Amino acid sequence: MTRIAVGGFLHETNTFAPTKATYADFVHGGGWPSMTLGADVLKVMRRINVGLAGFIEAAEANSWELVPTIACGASPCAHVTEDAFERIVKVMVDGIANAGKLDAVYLDLHGAMVTEHLDDGEGEILARVRKVIGPDVPLVASLDLHANVTPEMVEHADALIAYRTYPHVDMADTGRAGAKHLALMLKTKQRFAKAFRQLPFLIPISWQCTNDQPTKSIYEKLAALESDSVPTLSFAPGFPAADFRDCGPSVFAYGKTQADADAAADRIAAIIEGHEDDFDGRIYSPDDGVRHAMELAKTASKPIVIADTQDNPGAGGDSDTTGMLRALVRNKASRAATGVIYDPQSAKAAHTAGVGAIVTLALGGKSGISGDAPYKESFVVEKLSDGKFVAPGPYYGGRDMDMGPSACLRIGDIRVVVSSHKAQLADQAMYRYVGIEPTEQKILVNKSSVHFRADFEPIAETLLICAAPGAMPADTADLPWTRLRPGIRIKPNGPAFNPSTKSRSTG
Structure with missing residues (x-):
């Protein structure tokens, strides 16, 4: 029987973001399944939209024997700590090294991991795996569409295969594509x-x-x-x-x-x-975007959905900035909802106060983003949740979610989802779990850039993009680049990066 070792280790690193990814973050998973080890990998990574789940399904159809090692991911943020990287990679590499005779290895990776001690996380993972399996065992990896692929990654893998959709509704399909390519290599014995x-x-x-x-x-x-x-x-x-x-x-x-x-x-x-x-x-300022949405909502039969793109936790934001909430309140929006604001202290205060209570909070704004601050106001606690639910939409694909103690808070006619864990608002269930029906709102403001579109486009009248303060500038030229390769343009038709001159954000 064909024996294939498998594993997964995913992180998208925003080196400009405020918070690093610790080992505990991978244990929890954020928007990913919780860390699983050994045989449990084959039990957990099934019938969900991740590369490894698609590969496992295809492998079983091919009657391959799988040797699982570890599967984990964490929400995008700043660098993966050296401790987290080394502990996780050791489990993966040791599992492969101790697996006995292998016919191939498949890894579910992201492709944009930067650690405290390594620029190229995936290049290092692939190099270490290649070292233990030798030059002749096929090594295939699926990658995120957002992979920053390096020459080292290409060198050590026999094939890298990236998603083709953003929103990523084809993650499992990409795992199946990896299995198809691996089957071709095993059948033809061709590199x-x-x-x-x-x-x-x-x-x-x-x-x-x-x-x-x-x-x-x-x-x-x-x-x-x-x-x-x-x-x-x-x-x-x-x-x-x-x-x-x-x-x-x-x-x-x-x-x-x-x-x-x-x-x-x-x-x-x-x-x-x-x-x-x-x-x-077109990208709107918070006030312009909210006012435009309010005008459109007067005649719309479905919600106007706004992307709070610069605080997207799927791109390294802490999901706690308050610029869009302030704009909704300032412009007196009605039947509006926004989320998810990550603030464990405020969620705990809401649970302590109870449903129906009025609580005065310093909500969000705790990640130190320039131009942002906690929003000090009084809110009505409308609903509480333990944060556990299933996200059935096309992006999360039926994953079990754990947002921790959560609440729906109301200020005026604006409702806010507040959680104790971070995950990108890319599923309608992320409103419903605290009692907000998204289809009944005039305006929805999602902390997401694009992934939300998979589940929200069908219920949206119009989609808008707003740029409130956050860790992921919508304009890549606004980032303080220092280490790009010389000559690459820092935005389409933008200036070329020159390492001898500071970018305009650091000058």
Whole structure:
């Protein structure tokens, strides 16, 4: 029987964010399943939208024997601590080393992990795994669409395969694609030629959405280029908030010959570069966005949904800034709801006070973001929750969620979801678990950039993007870059990075 070792270790690192990822964060998981070890990996990672779950399903259909090691992830934030990285990778690598004879290894990785001691977390993981399995055992990894792929990652893996949707509704499908490519390698005993291209400009995440152009058509063309000669082709727009050499978009192809791989990679890279002008769009200030939403809501039959994009916990924000809440209150919005504000102290105070009580709080604003502060006001406690629920929408895909003690607080006709754990508001259930019915609101303000669209576009009249203070600037040129590779443009059609001159944010 074919024996394959599997594991997962995912983190998207915003090196400019305020809070690091500790071992405890991976144990809890945030928006990911809690850390699982050994045989439990095969029990937990099933029928949910993650790469490993898709791979496990395909492996069982192929009658492969799986040797599970560890599976974990944590909400995006600043660097992974050295302690967390080393403890988790040791379990993974030791599990692979002690597995006996293996025919292959599959890993579910993100591709944009930076640690306290390593710029390239995934490159190091793949290098350590390659060292214990030797040069001949196939090693395949699935990656997030936001991967900042490095030459070292490409070197150590036989294939890297990235998601093709943002919102990421195809994470499990990408695991299945990894299994398909691995099956082809095992059947043909063939190693495919690799081609890797890094693109010359950063792409802000708000314009990476695959529901919209130009990204939608790029992925359609990419899929059409796959063939027997080029079984796997990926485009990763990258995560543009990691200050190191290899941050940015990339293309990677695997072909029967080097010429096949090179031709496919060059074709897609040229298409992407030809769309540089199109990776841009309208972003509102908090007040302009709220006022526009209120005007649209007068005639809308469905909610106006606003992305609070710069405090997206899916991009390193702490999910606790108050700029959009203040704008809702200041402009006297009605039938409005926002979330999730991460504030364990305020959630605890609401639980202590009880439903119906009026509590005076310093809500949110505790992560030290410039231009933000706690919102000191009185709120009515409308509903309390232990924070446990299922998120059935397309992004979370049926995951069990644990937001910790949570509350619905009301100020005027505005309701606020307050939690004790962080996760991106990308599922309607993240309102319903504290008693807010999202479809009945005029305005919803979600701490998310794009993932929310998978579950909210069907109920939305219109989607808007607002830029209140937060850890993930909507304009990548606003970040204080110091370590990018020389010459890469820090936004589409923007200035080229020059390491000898400070960016405008640090000057």
